[in-house]
Amino acid sequence: MSSPAEPATNGNSVLNGDSSHDGFPGLPPFPDDVPTAPLLRISLAKLLAHDQDELNAFWKACCELGFFYIDLRTGSGHDDDIDGEALLQDAEKLFQVQEEFFGLPVEEKLKYDFKEQGSYFGYKGYGGGLVDKSGTPDRNEFYNTSKDDILGLSSPLPAPENLTQYRPLFASYMRRSHAVVALVLRILNARLGLPDGELENLHRLNAPSGDQVRFVKAPPQPPRDRRTALGEHTDFGSVTVLFNRLGGLQVRLPSHIRPIGPATSEHSSSSNGDAVNGSVEVGGAAAENWAYVRPLPGHAIVNLGDAMVKFTAGVLRSNIHRVVNPPGGQAESTRYSLVYFARPEDEVVLRALRGGKVVEEAVSKKLGKGEKWEEEEVSSKEWVLRRALGRRGVGSWEKSEGTEEVSLRKGQDVGA
Ligand SMILES: O=C(O)CCC(=O)C(=O)O
Ligand SMILES: [Fe+2]
Secondary structure (H helix, E strand, C coil): CCCECCCHHHCCHHHCCCHHHHCCCCCCCCCCCCCECCCEEEEHHHHHCCCHHHHHHHHHHHHHCCEEEEECCCCECCCCCCEHHHHHHHHHHHHHHHHHHHCCCHHHHHCCECHHHCCCCEEECCCCCECCCCCCECCCEEEEEEHHHHCCCCCCCCCCHHHHCCHHHHHHHHHHHHHHHHHHHHHHHHHHCCCCCHHHHCCCCCCCECCEEEEEEECCCCCCCCCCCEEEECCCCCEEEEEECCCCEEEECCCCCCCECCCHHHHHHHHCCHHHHHHHCCCHHHHHCEEECCCCCCEEEEEECHHHHHHCCCCCCCCCEEECCCCHHHCCCCEEEEEEEECCECCCECCCCCCCHHHHHHHHHHCCCCCCCCCCCCEHHHHHHHHHHHCCCCCCCHHHCCCHHHHCCCCCCCCC
16 A cells, blocks of 8 residues: 655654665755655556555545655556656656756757747746746746657757757657556546546547656755745646656645645745745745655656646646745755656647546536536647746736636635
């Protein structure tokens, strides 16, 4: 049976003696005195073996928090693309590739910013995104690589030589990440009682979609001026597979889930600096229930995005998260992360999938007597474009909002 990485009842003890608690070689350790999110650790190998307890834990994680760890150290499947170890190795190499890429001069990197052409692929410079509706600039740079470009489904975008030489590595990493996503979708499909293959068929690897790999770099911030590096958001697509090595990722826990470790408010003023509590956070970290996600070697962090909320009329959760300066002794280090965003195929309309009992029940629970279920007819392509470019100052902030209200369970009982 899976266990929370750090269950509230016994602190970090589950991980004591587990090598994944030791941190990443060459990087300062994640501190033990900050509030962390009780993400479940799900074993890829056990999911592949149809372990019932594991499947139950997985389902619970997807409904309650929409975030979990997946232990990739032992899982490989009959399908050759599901290979946890190989995915970890590809990820390791791409961490080196991204350091090389971000090492290029800014003027060179800016040649690959395609925002003006209406594309979110390519480069976004430091401060080129917004963290809130008042227009506060972000404190990270990122680079998005399109799956369709790498797999030859669309014409290649211009890219620097120190990335184009790694196209085969990108392709391998994309296939392997996508295979993990497909497994997630298959299990969810069965739990939702949807017709066989429905979710997977909306996410075919070889169909055009907004799937992408993202590199993110956030340099250490000055001790007296630490702010949000990447603004709070829910992911736009279906399933995200994330690798990071330094802390800084925080999830906003639903109010009935308590963080593990010391009180959030104490921590956030000492470790993140007042600025995080000042201009960016109204009400403070404690009131908003922010908790760090402790990076674990050998694991990826998996989270669900808005499309899964829409497909399931809110049964599955796309949780709000953000990135702040790394905590404690990690604060002076440069933070990198590597992300695979899986999104529904471009033409898929994001609406409740009504062919299964679970979603049908959720729909009828939401409707008053005689009311009809109505939702915006928006395609995946439009949705992702609007969400992604809105956070870069194109179009209105409000229009670029996703399912945050659902994520906060506004107007519902907690735990719903
Ligand atoms: O860097 C991280 O840990 C998370 C990045 C993220 O949430 C995103 O790029 O959507
Ligand atoms: Fe995200």
